[in-house]
Amino acid sequence: MFVNHNSAFLNDIVKLLKVKPNGIYIDCTFGCGGHSIKILNNLSPKGRLIAFDIDPQSVILSKYIINDKRFVIINDNFSNLEFYINKFSLFNKINGIIFDLGISSYQLDNPLRGFSFKKNGPLDMRMxxxxxxxxxxxxxxxxxxxxxxxxxxxxxxxxxxxxxxxxxxxxxxxxxxxxxxxxxxxxxxxxxxxxxxxxxxxxxxxxxxxxNNELNNLKKGLNSAYNILSKGGRLLVISFNSLEDRIVKNFINYKSNYNYSLLEDLPLTLNQIKKFNFIKMLNLGKFKPLYKDILLNNRIRSSILRLSKKIV
Ligand SMILES: C[S@@+](CC[C@H](N)C(=O)[O-])C[C@H]1O[C@@H](n2cnc3c(N)ncnc32)[C@H](O)[C@@H]1O
Known part of the structure; x- marks a missing residue:
């Protein structure tokens, strides 16, 4: 099967998402399908992968995933995630969701899309x-x-x-x-x-x-992702600029917000324990690309991966 070797953190996502063979996963940003293929390769015939991409070209690209009943792709904005997951009756049943933000190499390298300042072409820039x-x-x-x-x-x-x-x-x-x-x-x-x-x-x-209204879409997409994840489900977000990363960081901090200083006062009072009920997610950390991977693909040098897990 075709694999896009340019995808950021390509060799890490299966481990970080803890892909379960029978699980249900969402790739919110199919692009050229690098991450989707990795996930599909780790699913059993009972597993399922739902992919999104706003770009109709990505849906055409996905045609190389032939006759795979585990896979479906939706040509829409990931800000509409909840609508589709509701329609499929999969609310709270999703085991893992990945967002790999921005544009794909396929879009960037095509001068007709107008994303690149290195190649002349119509100044379009719409995904x-x-x-x-x-x-x-x-x-x-x-x-x-x-x-x-x-x-x-x-x-x-x-x-x-x-x-x-x-x-x-x-x-x-x-x-x-x-x-x-x-x-x-x-x-x-x-x-x-x-x-x-x-x-x-x-x-x-x-x-x-x-x-492309990217930052508002991201905020909506993250909230929806939290809502549809199952308890224990993982959220993995790869961003490429500080504006995106700030939104992801603030979202995870907000959902996993608890006061570490409480732990200094053990044993806790009932009121202090109640505060822990506000913790909705666990922050599982931030990752940067390895130097050897940047050497292979310089475009991922600014990428940051943030991982979290829904607990309530
Ligand atoms: C960095 S690429 C993803 C690359 C992909 N992970 C891979 O391995 O090939 C980002 C993709 O997300 C899509 N995208 C960006 N914002 C989106 C949105 N709000 N809704 C749906 N797709 C979006 C873009 O069209 C692009 O194809």
Missing amino acids: NQNIGIKASYWLNNASKVNIYNVIKKFGEEFFAKKIASQIVFERKKNKFRNTMDLCNIINKVVYCKKFYKNKSTRTFQAIRIFI
């Missing part, structure tokens, strides 16, 4: 090209303040103000069409100290996050 507005349309029409806010908030870009001003200035002469139109503008106003970082990295990230 599903049938839904929403293209990045070029937004850049040609949004106000300067709006553009500034997006680049600042979702790209944490120091030069956001200069970039927004330059965009509004240049679009009066020429409308934005291609990725290089945007790169040329960024190159004019951004000064980058780190030679390994492309000047366009932060702005492209910001516009992509905005166009």
